Amino acid sequence: MIPVNEPLIGAREAEYVMECLKTGWISSEGKFIKEFEERWAAYCGMKYGVAVSNGTVALQSAVACLDLKPGDEVIMPTFTIISCAQAVTYNGGVPVLVDADPRTWCMDVNQVAARITPRTRAIMPVHIYGHPVDMEPLWELARRHNLAIIEDAAEAHGAEYKGHRCGGLGDLNCFSFYANKIITTGEGGMVLTNREDYAERLRSFRNLCFKKERRFYHTELGNNFRLTNLQAAIGLAQLERIEESIKHKRWMGAAYTERLRDVPGLQLPVEEPWAKNVYWMYGVVLDESTGLDAAEFARRLAERGVMTRPFFLGMHEQPVFKQMGLFLNERHPVAERIARQGLYLPSGMTLTESQIDAVCVAVRDVLKEAKRH
Numbered sequence: 574m575i576p577v578n579e580p581l582i583g584a585r586e587a588e589y590v591m592e593c594l595k596t597g598w599i600s601s602e603g604k605f606i607k608e609f610e611e612r613w614a615a616y617c618g619m620k621y622g623v624a625v626s627n628g629t630v631a632l633q634s635a636v637a638c639l640d641l642k643p644g645d646e647v648i649m650p651t652f653t654i655i656s657c658a659q660a661v662t663y664n665g666g667v668p669v670l671v672d673a674d675p676r677t678w679c680m681d682v683n684q685v686a687a688r689i690t691p692r693t694r695a696i697m698p699v700h701i702y703g704h705p706v707d708m709e710p711l712w713e714l715a716r717r718h719n720l721a722i723i724e725d726a727a728e729a730h731g732a733e734y735k736g737h738r739c740g741g742l743g744d745l746n747c748f749s750f751y752a753n754k755i756i757t758t759g760e761g762g763m764v765l766t767n768r769e770d771y772a773e774r775l776r777s778f779r780n781l782c783f784k785k786e787r788r789f790y791h792t793e794l795g796n797n798f799r800l801t802n803l804q805a806a807i808g809l810a811q812l813e814r815i816e817e818s819i820k821h822k823r824w825m826g827a828a829y830t831e832r833l834r835d836v837p838g839l840q841l842p843v844e845e846p847w848a849k850n851v852y853w854m855y856g857v858v859l860d861e862s863t864g865l866d867a868a869e870f871a872r873r874l875a876e877r878g879v880m881t882r883p884f885f886l887g888m889h890e891q892p893v894f895k896q897m898g899l900f901l902n903e904r905h906p907v908a909e910r911i912a913r914q915g916l917y918l919p920s921g922m923t924l925t926e927s928q929i930d931a932v933c934v935a936v937r938d939v940l941k942e943a944k945r946h
């Protein structure tokens with residue numbers, strides 16, 4: 574089987590982790606945490622980095638900085654991971670959804686203005702599968718309506734919007750370092766910000782809101798969202814290699830596109846003129862004329878040794894939110910279609926050219942066979 578993803582762990586990761594083990598700095602204190610935070614923030618052009626235990630709690634902590642009042646709203650794409658929406662509901666707010674752009678699969682920024690109300694507090698753009706969101710219109714709306722931007726750059730390490738790195742485009746910018754991400758720490762996440770007060774709050778939330786002045790005395794409730802020095806050690810080693818990793822992803826993207834460009838009924842990822850796509854995952858959307866949906870396509874590819882993953886199912890189609898009375902009767906046709914017709918192909922850090930060849934042969938075979946029936 575060709576796996577959908579495999580992390581690449583090098584000798585440097587092992588060396589740094591060994592240093593933690595030998596020196597005993599295995600919890601959330603230690604030099605690698607600080608260095609990882611500082612270097613990642615600098616890489617993205619931001620002042621402060623606060624490392625946390627995963628991308629989901631990075632989003633939850635970022636939203637917590639806004640002190641939402643019950644019913645306050647955050648506008649986000651329906652086509653994303655549930656972490657985005659639950660970051661808002663856990664903080665007492667209401668996620669407000671827009672549909673996906675049919676080319677980039679990121680949020681359709683043209684739909685945002687119509688969804689702004691007096692309760693809107695923030696916009697949460699999510700860079701989908703490595704392609705940046707068109708930020709300019711969002712910056713303009715945020716300025717005009719005094720809204721925060723919480724960027725979810727979990728899937729877009731090193732991607733660029735008009736020459737600026739993703740993760741440096743909002744007020745509170747969130748990352749995941751899960752094993753399938755371009756930089757991984759196994760499990761892990763980070764929030765970047767330029768505001769010192771946000772950075773202080775994030776540090777406090779991740780560490781049970783302990784007070785500096787008086788230990789075990791609390792005026793607020795926090796969490797244990799700490800990242801370990803061991804994890805940061807892996808992250809730092811990964812960060813030292815990021816340019817190679819991005820090069821690999823972009824090579825992979827170009828290799829797939831070259832081989833699949835002329836396959837009828839297959840929509841491939843784009844790179845808008847203002848974007849640097851890092852092809853975190855190489856997604857494809859099947860035209861209905863192929864006679865296949867993504868689930869059946871995935872099953873047939875698996876029979877040929879190719880692992881895939883389905884696209885997100887929109888937030889407005891999630892039973893858990895319907896039960897909460899959210900998004901009732903909402904329709905987002907683009908997200909609904911790509912959820913059914915989209916999947917991503919093997920896209921890992923260890924993927925070889927011969928594996929890409931094999932995947933593309935399998936894709937062509939499955940589609941040819943479907944056409945015959």
Ligand SMILES: Cc1ncc(COP(=O)(O)O)c(C=O)c1O
Nearest residue numbers: 627628629654656727749750751
């Ligand atoms: C866009 C996006 N945001 C947030 C997350 C959540 O990150 P984590 O799995 O580290 O909690 C993910 C997935 O991993 C993601 O793809």
